[in-house]
Amino acid sequence: MTNSGPDGSLSASALPEVRERWAPVWVLVFVALWPAPGLAAGVLALGALVTLARLLHSRFRGGARLLSGPAWALTTLLFLTYWLPQPLSALGAVDVPLALRESAVDLRFLPFLWLVAMAVATPRGRRTTFNGLAVIAGLWTVDALAQALCGTSPLFWSLDQLKWAISHHGLCTPQEIALADRLSGVFGPCNLKFGQVLASVSPFLLWLAARRGGAWGWLIAAGAVGVVLVLAGSRASWITFAVLLVLSGWRLLGARKLLALGVAALLVAGVLGVVSPQVHDRFERTARALSGHPADLNAALTGRAQIWSAAWCMIRQHPINGVGVRGFREAYVGCDPDPTHAGEWGREPAFHAHQIVLEVLAETGVIGLLLWLAGAAQAWRAWRYASVQARERARPAMQALLITVFPFNTHLAFYSSFWGGLTMLLIGLYAGALLANDPEPGERADAATPG
Numbered sequence: 001m002t003n004s005g006p007d008g009s010l011s012a013s014a015l016p017e018v019r020e021r022w023a024p025v026w027v028l029v030f031v032a033l034w035p036a037p038g039l040a041a042g043v044l045a046l047g048a049l050v051t052l053a054r055l056l057h058s059r060f061r062g063g064a065r066l067l068s069g070p071a072w073a074l075t076t077l078l079f080l081t082y083w084l085p086q087p088l089s090a091l092g093a094v095d096v097p098l099a100l101r102e103s104a105v106d107l108r109f110l111p112f113l114w115l116v117a118m119a120v121a122t123p124r125g126r127r128t129t130f131n132g133l134a135v136i137a138g139l140w141t142v143d144a145l146a147q148a149l150c151g152t153s154p155l156f157w158s159l160d161q162l163k164w165a166i167s168h169h170g171l172c173t174p175q176e177i178a179l180a181d182r183l184s185g186v187f188g189p190c191n192l193k194f195g196q197v198l199a200s201v202s203p204f205l206l207w208l209a210a211r212r213g214g215a216w217g218w219l220i221a222a223g224a225v226g227v228v229l230v231l232a233g234s235r236a237s238w239i240t241f242a243v244l245l246v247l248s249g250w251r252l253l254g255a256r257k258l259l260a261l262g263v264a265a266l267l268v269a270g271v272l273g274v275v276s277p278q279v280h281d282r283f284e285r286t287a288r289a290l291s292g293h294p295a296d297l298n299a300a301l302t303g304r305a306q307i308w309s310a311a312w313c314m315i316r317q318h319p320i321n322g323v324g325v326r327g328f329r330e331a332y333v334g335c336d337p338d339p340t341h342a343g344e345w346g347r348e349p350a351f352h353a354h355q356i357v358l359e360v361l362a363e364t365g366v367i368g369l370l371l372w373l374a375g376a377a378q379a380w381r382a383w384r385y386a387s388v389q390a391r392e393r394a395r396p397a398m399q400a401l402l403i404t405v406f407p408f409n410t411h412l413a414f415y416s417s418f419w420g421g422l423t424m425l426l427i428g429l430y431a432g433a434l435l436a437n438d439p440e441p442g443e444r445a446d447a448a449t450p451g
Contacts, residue, residue, distance in 0.1 A: 023119035024128040026050075027425070032136055034197060035159060035186045037418050044421050048111040051118075055111070066118050068437030074382055075113045075431045081375030082424070083109065085360070085368030086325045086415070093324020094331045102325050102415065109424045116428025120397075121436045129429070130396060134208035137201045138221075144185040144194070144228040155186040181278050182233030195234030196412060198225065199241045200404045200422060206248050207396035218252055219261070226265060230272050233282050236410045243403045303344030304354050304410060310335040311358040315365075322365035325415045328352050331362075352413035356405060359414060376405075379430070386434050394434035401426040 026047045033040040067075075083106055090099035120126045139155070147153040156171075163171045172190035180189030187194040202225045209221035222245060229237045245265075249258045273283045289300035298305035313335035314323050323331040332349040333339075343350065353359040360368045383391065383398065391398075404426055405414075412419040 023115055024125050024132065027116055027119045027129055028132040028136070030421075031133060031201070031425070034418075034422075035156070035188065035191070037191070041417050041421065044112055045108050047115050048108040051115040052111040055114070067114065067121055067432065068435050070382070071117050071121065071431055071435035071437070072114075074378065074435060075117050075428060076110065077378055078375050078427050078431065079110045079113050079424075081371045081378075082420075082427075083107070085321075085364035085371050088367055089322045089324045089327075089364040091321055092318070093322075094327040095324055098326055099324035105417075106415075106420065109420065112421075113424055113428045113431075116425055117432030120429055120432040126393060126433055126436070130204050131208060133201055133204040137198060137205040137225075140186055140194075140198055141205070141221075141224050141228050144183055144198075144232070145224065147183055147185060148228075148231050153185050153188070156184070156188045159186070160188070181281070183228065183231040183278075185228070185232065192234075193412065193418070195229050195232035195237035196240065197422070198232070199229060199234075199237040199244070200400055200426070202241065203244055203248065203396045203399040203403070206244070207399075210248075210252055215252055218248070222249070222261075223268075227268065227272070230269050230279060231276060233278060235282065235286060239409045240403045240406065243406050244399060247399050247402070299344060301410075303350075306337055306343055307332075307350045307354055308358055309337040310350065311353040311355075311362040313337070314362040315358075318362075318365060320365045321367050322361065322363045325363050328359070328363055352416070354410045354412075355407075356409075356411045356414060357407055359411070363415060379427075382431070382434055390434050390436070393436070394430055397426060397429035397433050401430050 026043070030040055030043045030047065033043055083103070086099065086103040086106060090096050090103065093099040118125070119129050143153050143155045147156075160170050160172075163169070172188050176190040182192065183194070184192060185194040185198070187197070205225065206218055206221050209217040211217075213220070226241060226245075229241050245261070246258070249261060253261065269279075273280045285300055285302075287300070288296040291297075294305070310332050311328075314328070314331050317323075317335070318331075329349045329351050336349070353362050357369070360372055364371075379401075383394075386394070401423075404423060414420055414423055
């Protein structure tokens with residue numbers, strides 16, 4: 001999108017307010033409210049509406065000053081590769097109204113993507129946003145360590161007291177609190193997403209720690225986050241964080257020191273398995289996968305083998321465009337490989353496939369997977385042809401996005417309000433930082449080396 005000239009553009013005095021102050025603060029408020037998903041979803045939707053209103057007020061004039069042309073194009077293209085499979089999956093879906101409603105609701109992600117990309121389009125905005133994300137991740141880590149020592153998350157306790165004051169009941173029921181079997185941090189025992197969320201935003205904490213403290217700062221931050229993730233008990237977050245340590249530590253420490261770090265991490269995890277009954281139980285459950293018995297494998301995966309078998313059934317029955325976005329739960333009943341027995345998670349149907357490739361194939365079919373792969377190819381192409389300086393300023397966002405969608409892992413539902421919003425946030429940070437039209441001082445705009 002091109003600028004129509006001085007008369008048709010946003011004024012220079014208004015640009016810092018729009019791009020450097022308002023957008024980063026909105027992004028950070030959205031992330032800080034993740035422990036309260038309803039409030040976070042409201043902030044996302046309101047931010048999308050405000051962004052759209054500002055752009056419409058200026059009739060999109062001055063758009064090139066808010067974002068570079070390539071950034072506008074990449075954010076829009078990546079949104080389309082995520083969103084287009086949704087309305088296409090509604091054709092023949094098991095629940096057509098649900099698929100159409102989800103498609104309509106997720107349109108809010110497009111102006112939200114623009115908002116996030118605008119937040120990191122300038123050096124000041126990037127510093128505010130990336131440093132703010134690092135601080136949030138650091139606070140959550142310290143809070144979780146306090147919970148490990150004292151038994152209560154100070155941040156969650158504060159939120160719970162606020163909820164009691166407003167609604168005369170807590171965030172979690174006594175039964176949910178009694179059943180808690182892992183470190184839940186600020187998210188609380190009734191919203192066990194803490195491990196995966198912290199792992200996905202930890203690249204910003206490690207990036208800031210390395211900038212401020214060098215290798216030692218990086219090691220301290222990585223150690224603190226690693227201990228918290230082991231205690232949080234989410235094995236998906238262990239894989240996510242391990243991939244991050246390789247991506248981030250390889251450049252900073254080198255192969256030998258990184259290998260030594262891996263050995264030390266295994267030793268620390270072993271010690272935690274001895275002193276923490278919950279961690280010991282997770283290790284024992286994981287070890288059952290090595291017995292060679294399908295039932296033990298399914299138990300080790302907390303029922304995911306059963307869920308994945310059902311997902312393949314859906315893929316065989318609806319190969320072209322899937323069962324419909326968010327239709328996994330309804331389709332599960334007809335594809336349950338063992339309907340006479342309750343799953344490891346309970347008697348209700350599984351909500352989603354718990355794996356990115358199977359989720360996309362089961363709910364949106366081959367069409368959806370091809371569109372996702374096209375988006376991944378465009379994101380990689382943008383990285384390949386970006387300058388060295390552009391890659392450096394976008395590196396933490398790239399790492400966060402890559403480890404979140406790493407396919408050889410289990411996942412939360414990407415076609416959901418919470419995890420979809422998190423993924424869109426990381427896409428916006430990546431595209432906005434990589435293709436910023438206002439480079440860091442000293443950067444050469446024409447330095448583009450493929451590789």
